[in-house]
Amino acid sequence: MSGESALDIPDNAACAFCDYLSGRRPFTVAARTDEIAVLVTREQRGLPHLLVVPTTHRETIVDLRDSEVVALAIGVRAAARAIDDAYQRPGIADQTIAHVHFHVAGTLPPEFGHFA
Numbered sequence: 827m828s829g830e831s832a833l834d835i836p837d838n839a840a841c842a843f844c845d846y847l848s849g850r851r852p853f854t855v856a857a858r859t860d861e862i863a864v865l866v867t868r869e870q871r872g873l874p875h876l877l878v879v880p881t882t883h884r885e886t887i888v889d890l891r892d893s894e895v896v897a898l899a900i901g902v903r904a905a906a907r908a909i910d911d912a913y914q915r916p917g918i919a920d921q922t923i924a925h926v927h928f929h930v931a932g933t934l935p936p937e938f939g940h941f942a
Contacts, residue, residue, distance in 0.1 A: 843879050847881055861880060880898060
């Protein structure tokens, strides 16, 4: 952490999110705290589409500190509320299975095949 900022500025040059958070690459940051940032994606998978990421480089969910897990969950809820307020639930209430859930995508080597 630099002495100039209370925030941990990511320095992982191989990570696009770290580049966005450090300012090395331009990106729209809608909100930021010490532990998380909300990014407005350019590769839309639905409108609107926000990403909530930890401000410290963490490769997977298992690498998160407990405080980051809490901050991310609160950030996801805040992003959903912002979308709800702005667009009157364009997809939040009309999700396929009307039960709170999160999608976590992992990658497996090709030899594991596809799971249904």
